[in-house]
Amino acid sequence: MPKPATIIDVAREAGVSIKTVSRVVNREAGVHAETRDQVQKVVDRLNYRPKQSARSLAGGRSFLIGLLYYDPSAAFVGGVQQGATLRCREAGYHLVVESLHNDAPDLPVQVDRMVSALRPDGMILTPPLCDNPQVLKALRDSRTPCVLISPAADDPEHPSVRMDDVHAAEEITNLLISLGHQRIAIIKGAKEQVASRRRYQGYAAALKAHGIALDKDLVVQGDFTFPSGVEAAYQLLSRRQRPTAVFASNDEMALGVLVAAQRLGLEVPGDLSITGFDDTPAAARVWPPLTTVRQPMDEMARAAVDLLVATPRMGENASGIPAKPVQHRVLKHELIVRDSTAASVDKPARTRKGA
Amino acid sequence: MPKPATIIDVAREAGVSIKTVSRVVNREAGVHAETRDQVQKVVDRLNYRPKQSARSLAGGRSFLIGLLYYDPSAAFVGGVQQGATLRCREAGYHLVVESLHNDAPDLPVQVDRMVSALRPDGMILTPPLCDNPQVLKALRDSRTPCVLISPAADDPEHPSVRMDDVHAAEEITNLLISLGHQRIAIIKGAKEQVASRRRYQGYAAALKAHGIALDKDLVVQGDFTFPSGVEAAYQLLSRRQRPTAVFASNDEMALGVLVAAQRLGLEVPGDLSITGFDDTPAAARVWPPLTTVRQPMDEMARAAVDLLVATPRMGENASGIPAKPVQHRVLKHELIVRDSTAASVDKPARTRKGA
DNA sequence: CTGAAAGCGCTTACAG
């Protein structure tokens, strides 16, 4: 196989200028239909594909989107990546991934290195990196458009995509209440992540709406890890008056509660109902499978790519044209009811509400 | 912030030619130490970073490595990706990921599109894509160097990195035998994946070495999925004479066996020992945690990147210089003994052998 | 040890 065809080869064969080839390949308007067809034919025959580095150098767009993430094992990142690669492909972009330590001392340097070498057209940030001021500053300095996925707060500068944690937590708590549970414990997530606060908020709101007093003894701090779930569960289940249900702020911790319950000889959901959050693959692979909330990670990622592809480089329309307002999209979650939840043993199940 | 500095800016400021700046930045030999220092100082001051698209266009290297994978949820891919991004960063490369369907009708087109747009300097393929003839052909046509991770067979054309499935399966079977198990069932993996055959081979070899007859009734076909593990377990555990141990060919299926056992009211490991393969995150998050084999996914990925970075583009040394022989590296696995295995109830545990 | 020139393969901005 000889060298790949260039735009010049195509132009020569088709008897047109390279500019016309460029127009056809980029689907620009203003080319005679006949010319277009003729050029397209040659493109197909020579199997011509524009070289990204040349386009990038001349045009100032790299057709690259970066995905910055921290925890590689997290199912969350996997879902985001999946959605992002697929949408990128549709849009003619490619996804470059970078795994960073959220507390690496040279984080800004690492970010800067990637950005200034690749000049990606946009960057997708997942928690907790999307809340890291150093990362955001490095990106701002380089004027790289960013979309934050599930950030701590809606940043006025960057568009974001997230789900409604408060509502989801409320719904899952309502489900437990509707099953007759009154003593519902919560294991909170990592302190620094705002999702933790939001989920707790939803839990508290649901209790309040149903006139159930919030019992401090039933609120335990976790950190989103499996061991913290085990630990928290032992604390909760050794109380003089056990909770009849535990709302773990994510699946990892819910899995920990399940393990702890099994080790203590408790039946789930007979003696204890458990709910998680995230719908990780493992949630459906344990017995009993976990009732949880599915975050629309792939759709969030697709939306993020869309925002980036449609957004001009920061500051490029500083010429007086008012920039579009920064968008903050909230996507729909889904309550996944499985077998880890059942009617409370304490009281008969009441009529379902809210779930 | 103004436009990023270019090589010309640096050259002007340092009072040298751009060629000298290029040499300093690329750490080429043959630059006077003083000149080097002086240039480096300007580079730092202006925060100069060579633009990848320009380097790529002029130099013919893209500094991009592609990772092609199929199953995004697989923990295997996560581990590979993690190792690959880290090693890429060290080597000054970046990782572009692409999720492909192994049986998409336009697979070759998708591969070709990525390769001809980006011209990555190398490609990492994971199973089952690394065994897909269409993918391999598309890559060969484009002369992109590839490294196969855990391929079906050692390809004479492409270097590969894998672990020793046969030995690992033998070890885990030996462990069960040493615990006194005689009726050890196996749930085989997906037929098309060679890892399935290799693991079965190791199982059979271990039984034979210990004079245990291979019982056809204890061999069940699975496909590496969780449901297939559940299904296979029901079959096995409803036999007139139950196995005392089940070797599932991966963790997903082992998780299925665990669920089935729990539903049937069997104690694990009291009534039944279970072993998996892969050491996925979930394996340590269930009760009892699974005895399994850890594949060195991150090290495999690092080795793959090393092979690519050191390998010249295919055919480029066709000028008479004999190419280095294609390397096939086998990395060490690790037996992870947890609580899903215990002495057989049928017979007293014998002295440990082999494990 | 250092540099001047050519060129990689496209797009942009401008003409016609």
Added chain:
DNA sequence: CTGAAAGCGCTTACAG
């Protein structure tokens, strides 16, 4: 609707 020219920011191949 189409094209000729310039240029993006580097590296390669040569000279000296």
